Amino acid sequence: MTASTDETGAGPREATTGPTADAIRETCIAIRELDAWYGDIHALRSISLDIAYGEVIALIGPSGCGKTTLLRCLNRLNDEVEGARVAGSVRLDGQEIYARPVDPVALRARVGMVFQKPNPFPKSIYDNVAYGPRIHGLATDRAQLDDIVHVSLERVGLLKEVRDRLDEPGTDLSGGQQQRLCIARTIAVGPEVILMDEPCSALDPIATARIEDLIDELAEDYVIVIVTHSMQQAARVSSRVAYLNHGSLIEVGETNRIFTNPQHKLTEDYITGRIG
């Protein structure tokens, strides 16, 4: 794979570099002066951030700093919240996602999301994964749908665990399996970006390790934006880290650099445990 830098808009995914390469990567999401409010609460203040293809970027910061709000602005999930407002620009492959003609429903097929608490639907394992492809009409027949479901489950390492019980409820799985099911459900739709909102905070350490391994594997094919409270986790899974405080982006940089040599006083205080 070769890096292409000449064209910022609508770059095909094949043109990305591997996650470990340090070459200049093509921008996937460009956030410019993004502000967000819930009613009177000013949750995000003038955030500008570029997220490139092939990277795993971790959003860290104290509770209430706006990490999750920023994440939810990227798939317009905040549209569903009464009283939420957004100003500024978010471009996905050069296309403004807050522009009038953009259908948030179509956007969300390209920007998937995994939540803090595993939230499998009260349906069978199969139907959980098949739900997205069905509503987007991705499969024309049952065989194709079976294929999508199997590939997605295989991708998250769940297929060998549940192969014989695809028709059992997804809610019967363990917490870690449920979260992997939710990831499988997300990638079944074929997104470019996966947003993860503290995906391991409800899981035990072993399940957490599995999810982190999975994030490493998925990073080859998807842009991953992960919100986490655990700085160890940020250090383990991400290639870049963005530190937010009180709705403002304080610092962003290579993971190693942020944790070893933070430029900003606030970042240093946070990663050394003095605030947050």
Added chain:
Amino acid sequence: MNMTTVVLLLSGVGIAAFYAGRSRALRLGGGIDAARHLHSLPGYYGYFVAIWATLPAAFVLLGWLLVRERLLIAWVVTGLPESIRELPPGQLDLLLNNVLNLAVLPDAVAADPVIAAATEHYRAAVEISQWSVAVAVGALAMLGTWLALRLVRPGFRARNRVEAVISRFLVAASSIAILTTIGIVLSVLFEALRFFEQVPLHEFLFGTSWSPQTAIRDDQVGSSGSFGIAPLLAGTLLITLISMLIALPIGLMSAVFTAEYSTSRIRGVVKPLLEVLAGIPTVVYGFFAVLSVAPWVRGLGEALGLDVASESALAAGLVMGVMIIPLISSLADDAIRAVPDSLREGATALGATRYETIVGIILPAAMPGIAGGVLLAVSRAIGETMIVVMAAGLAANLTANPLEAVTTVTVQIVTLLVGDQEFESAKTLAAFALGLMLFVITMLLNVLGLTFVRRYRERYE
């Protein structure tokens, strides 16, 4: 001394005992500091003494009130002359009734010397018994107070005792509901059994003709009546079906609107309005049905060239459906709102539209709650009486045609019991058999609903 005075005095003793117990605890505990030395708060010692002062005495009083009538009558009977005691039970009862009626009138004197003597006898017995009960109650109250006061010491665990008594009261309160239900079921059951002595069970269950006309007097020429329940069940079922066909879609859709689509402001207006609909008395729905809807249905039917009875199952079912809409919409709204937001967001984040989310995720997840609500609504429709009494008519037609007049189980119970009836006749007893039938059907529905809901829950939550 009459019973009201006794009760008032007992309450007075209770209050006095409370203060006596509390002040004794405070004194033994050492005055101002008492709270530190006492095991329980001072008030608990007061309650403890008050309970001992009043509760045993109250039980004696209650016991007396329960057996009073029977004891007094037995007393009067023993005082009657031999010849009268030998009378057949019916005549003896009549005579005793006379005595009791005379006894409550202060100046009444019976013409018959035997009755007059018995009345005097009765009055004396009432007087003596009331005094002795008052004395017994008073003595018990005093004894209880004294014993309890002796127990009051700083180390005495008054709070635990008082709380134990309170928990007994709670148990008693919940048993009252259960015992009452059992009592009602048993009384209906026994009357129904008496009915089945006269009309065989299979005739009742499988007979296709309902015409409960029996001779009221022996010399009357009347039909022997036929008690086949099938037309009533068919009518009940038909009307229930029509009402559910109206209420289920409309109620469900309005619930989806209020729970998923409306803003909180619209919801604040719509929900109370729906609840007003639920508060309308059924008799009002009844005359709405019979005066407005039934003629309208008839007119519409005639315009279409159909033959519609003036009291049609359709009219009653339509109005009953409207009555049930708020029940279904309110319960379904609760069930839908109980679905965790995480599922909504999960589906939305996958790119599902709001409609796809509702149909594919929310409604299936809310199904146990919705099904429970629907079963409640069905029970309500089956048991509903007023609307069908007014709008459905009395003709026991075995038909599936909603344009004909039908009758329901509840309507027949009402008509069987209204007016002068001989209690022993099959006609009157049939009402109890119908009531039992109704009870069994609704109970089966509820059991069915609960098992369904439970199984569904186990699978998906």
